Structures are given as C-alpha cells and as structure tokens.
Amino acid sequence: MDKSGLEKMMKESSPTFLLACERKSPDFLLEFFKKEDKNQDEKIDFPEFLSSVAAVTIDLHNQSHGQKPCSEGQKQARPSPAQRSPQ
Numbered sequence: 001m002d003k004s005g006l007e008k009m010m011k012e013s014s015p016t017f018l019l020a021c022e023r024k025s026p027d028f029l030l031e032f033f034k035k036e037d038k039n040q041d042e043k044i045d046f047p048e049f050l051s052s053v054a055a056v057t058i059d060l061h062n063q064s065h066g067q068k069p070c071s072e073g074q075k076q077a078r079p080s081p082a083q084r085s086p087q
Helices: 003-013 015-024 028-036 046-064
Strands: none
Touching: 003 015, 003 028, 015 028, 015 046, 028 046
C-alpha cells in the first residue's frame, strides 16, 4: 500500500481518529507513514500494515483511558499504590 492507499484506508475506516490526529499535527499521516514504513520502500507491506493497525488500536485504547488522541503510545503517569486514595 502506498501513501495514497493508507490515506484512503484511514479516511474510510477511521475518519474520527484521522481528523483528531490531523488537528494535532497537519503532517500526521505523512509522519505515520514514514514511521510504519520500516524498510523505507515507500510502501506499507503486510507486516507494516499489521503494525500500523496495532498502533491505531493502542492509541484508541489509550484514549478510552483519558489519554489525548495521537499520543503515539506515550503512557500517562500513573500514581503509585501509595499515592492512590483508598476506595
């Protein structure tokens, strides 16, 4: 899949995610493509595609826990057990 194919797929399958990421960084899709194109052949092959799907899935999961969109796997600081309030 080339860059235009990735863009088409993202617009069709994850439009809300893509819009949020492009608001944060207008070059999101280009940077995402470069990051996922591990062998730098200007194409996303099947293993790279799986990696890109995993990256989007992880980001969406992290959003469900309050993390901002497109944070590329950065974990939020979690309080230690001693810092957590008793329930």
